[in-house]
Structure formats: C-alpha cells, structure tokens
Amino acid sequence: MNWEQLLSLKRQGDTGKRLRIEQDETRLGFEVDYDRIVFSAAFRSLQDKTQVIPLSKTDFVHTRLTHSLEVSVVGRSLGRLVGKKILEKYPYLQEVHGYQMNDFGAIVAAASLAHDIGNPPFGHSGEKAIGEYFSIGNGQKYKDGLTDKEWQDLIDFEGNANGFSVLNSSRPGVEGSLRLSFATLGAFMKYPKESLPKKPTRNIADKKYGFFQTDKSFFQEVASDMGMIANKTGDDIGFERHPLAYLVEAADDICYTIIDFEDGINLGLVSEDFALEYLIKLVKDSIDTSKYKTLETKEDRISYLRALAIGSLINDAVKVFVENEEAILNGQFPFALTDKSKYKAQMDDIIKISVKNIYQSREVIEKEIVGYQIIQTILDKFITAFNNKYEGKMSNYDGLILKMLPEKHHLEKENLYERLLHICHFVSMLTDGNALLFYKTITAAKS
Numbered sequence: 001m002n003w004e005q006l007l008s009l010k011r012q013g014d015t016g017k018r019l020r021i022e023q024d025e026t027r028l029g030f031e032v033d034y035d036r037i038v039f040s041a042a043f044r045s046l047q048d049k050t051q052v053i054p055l056s057k058t059d060f061v062h063t064r065l066t067h068s069l070e071v072s073v074v075g076r077s078l079g080r081l082v083g084k085k086i087l088e089k090y091p092y093l094q095e096v097h098g099y100q101m102n103d104f105g106a107i108v109a110a111a112s113l114a115h116d117i118g119n120p121p122f123g124h125s126g127e128k129a130i131g132e133y134f135s136i137g138n139g140q141k142y143k144d145g146l147t148d149k150e151w152q153d154l155i156d157f158e159g160n161a162n163g164f165s166v167l168n169s170s171r172p173g174v175e176g177s178l179r180l181s182f183a184t185l186g187a188f189m190k191y192p193k194e195s196l197p198k199k200p201t202r203n204i205a206d207k208k209y210g211f212f213q214t215d216k217s218f219f220q221e222v223a224s225d226m227g228m229i230a231n232k233t234g235d236d237i238g239f240e241r242h243p244l245a246y247l248v249e250a251a252d253d254i255c256y257t258i259i260d261f262e263d264g265i266n267l268g269l270v271s272e273d274f275a276l277e278y279l280i281k282l283v284k285d286s287i288d289t290s291k292y293k294t295l296e297t298k299e300d301r302i303s304y305l306r307a308l309a310i311g312s313l314i315n316d317a318v319k320v321f322v323e324n325e326e327a328i329l330n331g332q333f334p335f336a337l338t339d340k341s342k343y344k345a346q347m348d349d350i351i352k353i354s355v356k357n358i359y360q361s362r363e364v365i366e367k368e369i370v371g372y373q374i375i376q377t378i379l380d381k382f383i384t385a386f387n388n389k390y391e392g393k394m395s396n397y398d399g400l401i402l403k404m405l406p407e408k409h410h411l412e413k414e415n416l417y418e419r420l421l422h423i424c425h426f427v428s429m430l431t432d433g434n435a436l437l438f439y440k441t442i443t444a445a446k447s
Contacts, residue, residue, distance in 0.1 A: 001329045003086060003093055005227040006242060007103065008183050012168060012176035012218065021098035030106035033184040034072075037114050040178060042166050043068075046116065048431035050123040050371075052260050052358060062263055064116045070259060074314060075112030075251035080105035081318040082247060086325070104244070110180070111187035111248045118163025120428040121435045122371030129375040130157040130424055138380050142420060150417040152195035153212050154424065160191055162428050164211045168218055171408065182222050186242030190249050192223060193238030203231075203334035204249075205241045212421060229331035240331030243321075250317040250337040253347075254310055261350050262306050264358040265298070272298050274353055275305065281346045283308035316341050374439040375427060381442050382423045390419060404438065 009018035009029040023029055037043050046064035062070075083104025086093070093099045120126030133139045135155040143151055153161070167185065168177050180188075191210040200206055211219040216237060223230075223239045232238035261278075264270035279302075280287070286308050295301045317337045324340070327333040338347060358364065382405065385398035390413070394402075402410075409426045413419040430438065 001227050001229060001240075001243065001331070003090060003099075003329075004097060005225075006183065006186065006244070007093075007099055007107070008181065008186075008226050010182045010225060011179045013179065018181075019097070020103070021096075023098070028103070028106060029181050030103055030110060030184065033110040033178075033180045034106065034113060036178045036180065037110060037117070037167075040117075042117050042429060043114070045429060045431050048433045049116075049119065049121055050126075050367075050432055052123070052263055052364070062259060064119060067255060067259070068113055068116050071115060071248075071251045071255045072109045072113040074254055074310060075248055076105040076109035077314050078105075078247040078251055078317060078321075079108030079244065081314070082244075082321050085318070085322045089325075107181075107183050107187050108244050108247045108251070110184045111244065112251045114163060114167060114180075114184075114188055115190075115248055115252055116159065116163070118161070118166050118428065119159035120157075120162075121375065121430050121432045122368060124159075125368040125371050126375055126428070127157050127159055129372045130379060130427065131155050132372075133376045133379050134420075137376060139383065139420070142416065145416045146420075147213075147417075149194055149196050150213050152198065153209075153417075154420060156195055156198070156209070157424060157428075158191075158195070158209055159428075160189075160208060160210050161195070161212050161215075162425065164189065164219065165215050165425065166429075168215060171411065182226055183242075183244070185222050186226050186228065187244035187248050189219075189223075189242060190245050192219075192228065192241060192245075193232065194236060197236060200232075200238075201334070203240075204336050204339070205231075205334070206238070214418060214421060231331065241328075243325070243328045246321060246328065246333075246337050247317070250313075250321075253336065253338045254313045254317070257347050257350055257354075258306055258309050258313070260354050260358060262302055264354060265302050267358075269357045269361055270353060272302070275302055278346060278350050278353065279305040279309050282312050282343055286312060313338075313341070313343060313347075316343055371432075371435075374435050377442060378430075378435060378438050379423065379427050382426065383420060386413075386419055386423055387416075390414075401442075404441070 009020060018029060046068055049064040051062040051064050051067045080101050083101040086104065087099065087101060120130060134142065166177065167180055170176055189210045191205060191208040193206060193209050195209040220237060226242065228242060229240040231240050261270065265272060265275050283305055292301065292304060295304055320337045320340045324333050338344060341347065381401050385394065385401040388394045388398045389402060405426065411422065413422050
C-alpha cells in the first residue's frame with residue numbers, strides 16, 4: 001500500500017480523483033467528513049445509547065456520544081503525531097501532493113467519531129440480542145431462505161458492519177448517505193472482511209467483520225481504489241487494514257480502558273485505591289507529585305491521572321505505529337497497536353478490574369437483561385409485520401405495528417435478507433429510550 005492512494009479524497013459517486021493540492025484549506029474534504037457525521041441523525045442518537053451502564057441517568061456515566069467525542073479527540077492527536085512522522089519520512093506527500101500533518105488527524109478524528117455509529121441500543125448486549133433472535137429465537141425459521149453469509153450477518157449482527165451501512169447506504173433522494181471520503185471510510189473499517197469465514201486467522205483484522213452482503217460491492221470499490229491488500233481467495237472477500245484504522249482502534253482502546261475505569265471509580269464500583277495502584281504505573285514518568293497533592297477531591301485526582309495516562313498511551317501507540325509502519329503498509333502487522341504497547345500489562349490489569357467490578361456489576365447485568373427483552377420483542381413484532389405485508393397476509397395488528405415505523409424506513413424490500421436486515425437496522429438505530437417506549441407500547445406496559 002502507498003500513502004498517496006490511502007489518503008484518497010474520493011467520495012461515493014465520483015468519477016475522477018480529488019486532488020489534495022486543489023483543496024480549499026478553509027474547508028478541507030477530510031474536515032467535511034467530520035462535519036457530516038456530527039450533523040447526522042445517527043450520530044445525534046448516540047446521546048441516548050449505552051456505553052457502560054445501560055439506561056443509567058447518573059451524571060458520571062458516559063454515553064456512546066461522549067465516548068465517541070473523546071475517542072475522536074484522542075484519534076486526532078494520534079493522527080497528527082503519526083502524520084508528522086510520515087511527512088518527514090515521505091516529504092513528496094507534502095511537497096508534491098500538498099498533504100499536511102493535520103490531514104492525518106482529521107481523517108482519524110472523523111473515523112473515530114463514527115466508530116460506534118452502528119451500535120444498537122443497550123451496549124454490546126444489543127448486538128447479541130439481535131444475533132440470538134435469529135440463532136436461537138423466533139428468527140430461526142428464516143435460515144433456509146438465506147445464503148450462508150447472509151445468515152451469518154444476522155446471527156453475528158455486528159455494529160461495525162452496521163456502521164459502514166449507516167455511513168454509505170442510499171435511500172430515495174439520498175445517494176450514498178453521508179458520502180464520506182474513501183480515506184475516512186478506510187480508517188473506519190477495523191475489520192475489512194465478510195462475516196464468513198469467521199475468524200479464519202489470528203490477524204486482528206479478521207477478529208470480526210466489517211460489512212454486510214448488501215454493502216459488498218461498494219466496500220470492494222473503496223478498498224480497491226485505495227490499494228488495500230486482498231487477503232482472501234475464491235468467493236471470500238477480505239483485505240488487510242488501512243493503516244489509519246490501527247489508530248482509530250488504538251484511540252478506542254485507550255478511551256474505553258481508561259475512561260470506563262474512571263466511570264467505575266466515580267460510581268463507587270472501583271475503589272480509589274485501585275486507581276492509584278493501576279494508573280500510577282502509567283503516569284510515573286509524567287506525574288507532577290506536588291500538583292497531585294494539591295487536588296482535594298477524588299474526582300479531580302482521578303481526572304488528573306486519567307489525562308496523564310491517556311497522554312502516555314497516545315505517545316506509546318505512535319511509537320509502535322512508526323516503528324512498524326513499513327510492515328503495516330505491507331499488510332504484515334496482524335496486531336492491535338496496544339498489543340505491542342509497553343503498557344500492555346497495565347492496560348490488561350485495568351480491563352480485568354473493569355470486567356469484574358463494572359461490566360459484570362449487578363446493575364449492568366440487570367439492565368442488559370431488560371435490553372435483551374426489549375430488543376427481541378420489538379424485532380419480532382416488526383419483522384413479522386414487515387414480512388406478512390410482503391407475503392400478502394398482513395393482519396390489522398401488523399398494519400398498526402408498521403404505522404409505528406418511521407417514514408424513512410417505509411421502503412420496499414423484495415429480498416428476504418434485505419427485509420430482515422432492514423428491520424435489524426431500524427431497531428439498531430433506536431436510542432435506549434426510544435426502544436423502551438416502543439416496547440411499552442407493544443406490550444401495553446404502564447410503566
């Protein structure tokens with residue numbers, strides 16, 4: 001792979017290249033990507049989607065929105081720092097093509113901002129609830145009408161693939177959805193493969209999948225245009241990662257490791273003693289002890305340590321990327337950047353505490369159980385009604401259910417797979433609060 005191709009400003013529907021040197025510096029194409037994401041309805045909905053504590057109204061707790069904003073800030077720093085090194089190594093990118101250090105930051109920031117845009121309500125349990133509706137629930141009856149890959153898309157419903165669809169899927173009058181630059185889409189695609197074969201290798205890019213069968217053609221266009229390296233044969237489609245996808249992943253890893261831990265401390269699920277024990281290991285080279293001692297509240301002390309810890313992890317991730325840049329360009333770096341971090345053991349320790357005290361806390365488990373019930377009930381009612389209408393056996397009740405479907409989702413879908421995926425997409429775009437309201441209406445719950 002080469003950087004000139006990878007930094008493509010091309011957008012869906014373009015017939016030619018967009019040259020960096022011809023860009024308006026006051027509104028750079030990569031920055032337009034960021035703006036389009038911010039103003040999208042899908043991004044706004046993240047303000048009422050679970051990050052760690054489902055349905056929590058506690059001020060301390062992050063939503064998908066605040067998490068995404070923080071990941072984009074970290075991603076921008078990672079991109080700029082790496083961009084500076086890349087331009088020093090390949091000066092022609094700047095001298096001939098006009099690329100700047102901040103271009104890298106803008107690409108990674110935009111992709112980071114969108115990294116959770118396809119996630120369903122109620123956190124990762126939302127993905128599991130959709131998948132298990134098909135694998136062990138009422139949706140099992142649809143298996144025989146689908147190809148193996150279509151079925152796998154549903155039983156392993158994936159927020160990353162759904163996000164790619166959110167960013168690119170057309171509907172009448174809205175061609176290509178947000179029409180982001182190919183560079184931003186490349187950085188967004190952490191898992192550039194189909195749902196099958198499942199985990200064919202230990203390569204980090206094969207851990208999950210990144211696009212549904214409906215988006216296969218456009219995905220291939222984006223990957224091929226940027227010169228991404230194909231790593232599957234025959235009828236299977238998969239590529240090595242766009243290099244900047246490693247930075248998006250690192251930004252997410254850094255934020256959820258440190259900030260979920262901070263949430264847990266502020267909620268009282270993790271003791272402050274743990275914070276001192278584990279965070280100090282990350283900041284021992286940068287902490288100002290005298291300043292730290294002047295901080296009187298737990299919140300201020302943890303905030304200070306969190307900021308320093310994120311700084312340490314950013315600098316380390318940049319170092320790992322730069323040292324392995326050639327292997328990454330050659331598709332020969334099958335790891336996450338944090339896997340090779342000098343702080344990996346410390347990050348693993350923090351995640352272990354978070355799993356025990358936060359992710360598996362009674363409050364989280366209870367709310368995830370509620371989320372399962374809500375999602376699977378809504379999914380079943382809308383899929384049944386949507387299919388019954390297509391098959392000409394719609395009941396009056398089905399008609400009432402479909403009247404609750406927002407106008408933009410009233411689309412004709414001739415193919416069974418597309419119908420099922422369409423309703424999954426609708427449910428995935430609901431906020432936690434809206435999903436709860438739909439559930440209460442459907443089940444006639446009073447509270």
